[in-house]
Amino acid sequence: MIDARGLSKRYGDLAAVDDVSFSIGKGEIVGFLGPNGAGKTTTMRMITGFLPPTDGTAVVAGHDIFDDPIAARGAIGYLPETPPLYPEMTVTSYLDFVARIKGVARKQRRDSVDRAMERTDLTGVNRQVIGTLSKGFRQRVGLAQAIVHDPPVLILDEPTAGLDPLQIREIRALIAELTAPGAAQNTVILSTHIMAEVDAICRRVILINRGRKVVDAPLEELTADGTTLEEIFARHTSRDAADLEPDEPAEEAAS
Amino acid sequence: MKQIGSIAGRELRSMFVSPIAYGVMSLFSILAGVFFILDVAWFNEMLMRMQQYQAFDELAQWNLNDSLIGEFYGSMSVVLMFLIPGITMGLYASEKSNGTEELLLTSPLTIWDIVLGKFLAGAVFVTLLTLLVGMFPGLLFAYGDPEVGKTMSGLLGILLVGWTYVAIGGFASSITRNQIIAFLVSFVVLLTLLLLPAVADFGVAGSAPAVAEVLRYLSAAIHFEQLLKGLVDTADLAYFAVMIGVFLLLTKASVESVRWR
Structure with a gap:
């Protein structure tokens, strides 16, 4: 239902999102994780047609966001970070x-x-x-x-941000209900940085850090060996992990 | 283009559920009433003096249309210059500060649906204001005999000036998320348009007649005056159409530019 193909968004030299690809099938509920500023919102905005990608494209419910933007946008239900x-x-x-x-x-x-x-x-x-x-x-x-x-596709950007614990529980239950198997909106991308939310609702996890996709796997597979989502998140997004990225030596040489 | 009505309808509903629309219309009616009474009083005063001094040449020139209705329309067009920026300042700026811009741009709408819908909403509101203006000369038909043609062409002038101001105000609103800035920008642009003939006459007429001619053409006031005189010329109508078209195009580009950043 959602096919992201090499999505990139660059602002000058800064790459907010860098070559992110994934494919989400009908009925999948995907947790879109990453620290603040990792590029979650930018990626979602590119899929929903709010921002055009610098490179790459996305296909939503069979409609390319460049070739048939009106149909692609019509197939999406989108809740931005601040409800519009x-x-x-x-x-x-x-x-x-x-x-x-x-x-x-x-x-x-x-x-x-x-x-x-x-x-x-x-x-x-x-x-x-x-x-x-x-x-x-x-x-x-x-x-x-x-x-x-x-809409066949739902894209929710941090739907529980800024709510109190009781409201969070309510909204989370609501999302689980809305996206239950058999419901019309059963293809979902939900961005968050709350791990419990992913545990409660999602069956697959895509983790991005510094604009790049670093993890894309079913939730069961990731936690099969007993590691918690927190550990996985920390492993892939900590400064240490970032320092090991290949673009780091170039920066050192420059400084 | 099917969605122009949806956008315009929401915009008008928002104006009329808040006190803004009613406030603007009441204020406008009061101002119109005050200007009208002053113009009538002045008209009578001058008439009496001319009779007193037996100034028959002047008296022959003196008529309801040029000496009263025209003056009144002129004052109301200046009032519109203050009010319309207040009506249009929120058209786009409030969508940005509410975050609803994201809703509109991710819906299956074209940019033209949005721009034309918002312009239509403003134009409908200005049409209501023009009808309010029209009521006052309407009274004169009960007590005198103004020319119908001139009265109507002047009213058409108010309408076209108002629509042009809406297009300009909408553009000013689209370039900022701050409604105060939108108001000030549109007000300054409208004031500049009003002052262009004076600049042309006193500033550059002697040294660069061609530039003066262009400046005069650009001013809404010059074309409005033609309509006040009862001259409905396609050249003047074209001026308003071009101004509205140009500012709608600029607005479209400005709304679209969110996507370039």
Whole structure:
């Protein structure tokens, strides 16, 4: 469903994302890990069409993001790091607007909005103005906005960042429910740096560090020998590991 | 292009669920009322003096359209210069500060859907303001006999000036995430446009007549005056169309530029 082919994003000499490739099949739920600034958000933004890659491309649900950007974007439900909300709108009118711009037909729009609110437990606040909602509820509206058009692919960028422990548990349960086998949105990329989240939801892990993919394996395989995700994360992202990267000697020579 | 209505509809709904739209419209009506009363009072005062001094030549020139409605329209176009930047300052800047820019640009929309939808929302609002302006000369038809054609062409002038200001204000909003900066940039651009004829007449007319001619052509005021005189010329209409088109193109490039960075 998602094919990243050599995705790269360079800003001048700095490579934010460097030749990242992966292929995610239907029904896979992938944890996208990495320290802050590793390039997780940039990679997701390239797949969702917000930023064009400097090099490489991605194919989403059979649509190339360069050749057929409108169809590719239509196949994705995307929750950015800060949920994209209009504070002055009510939950219902906001979701109706999102359904419209995502191309949901007029007749189905009402049903789509109702179902999205049901699935995210928002029905009780449907007439409330978004600006008056708590952070946890706003995050739910963000999730509802991502699923309102029943996209085959879901991309969630740190969906639990900034929430309190109770809200985290709720949102996590919600994501697990939304992406359960048999649900429409069962192909998911979820970025996070919380290991427990990956344990709870994902079945495969892609770890990136300094813009490069360093690990891509099923969760079971990684933890089969008893190592925890934390250890794997630390091993691949610590300064020591970074110092061993081949581009390091060149920098030493320069200094 | 199918989604222009979705964008425009959301934009208008947001204006009308907040007090901004109502505030702007009330303020605008009050100002229009004040200007209108002053213009009527001045009109009567001058009329009386001319009769007193038996200035029949001047009296023959004196009519409702040029001496009252035209003055009133002129004042209202200046009021629009202050109000429209306030309406357009949030069009794009607020999308950036809300993070909703990311929603729009990752939805199956074209950039033109966004740019034209937002322009349409602003244009609809300005059309409402123009109707408010039109009510006042409408009153004069009950008590006098202004020319219908001139009254309408002047109103068309207000409408076109307003739409042009919306295109300019939208562009200013698209280059920043700060609404105050958007307001100031559009205000300065509009003020410059207003001052161009004066610059042309007093600054460069003697030394470089060709430059003066270009500056005069660029000013909205010159073309607006033609419409106030009742002259609906395609050259003047083309000016407004070109200005709107150019600023919409610039806005499109500016919105798209997020993707180049």
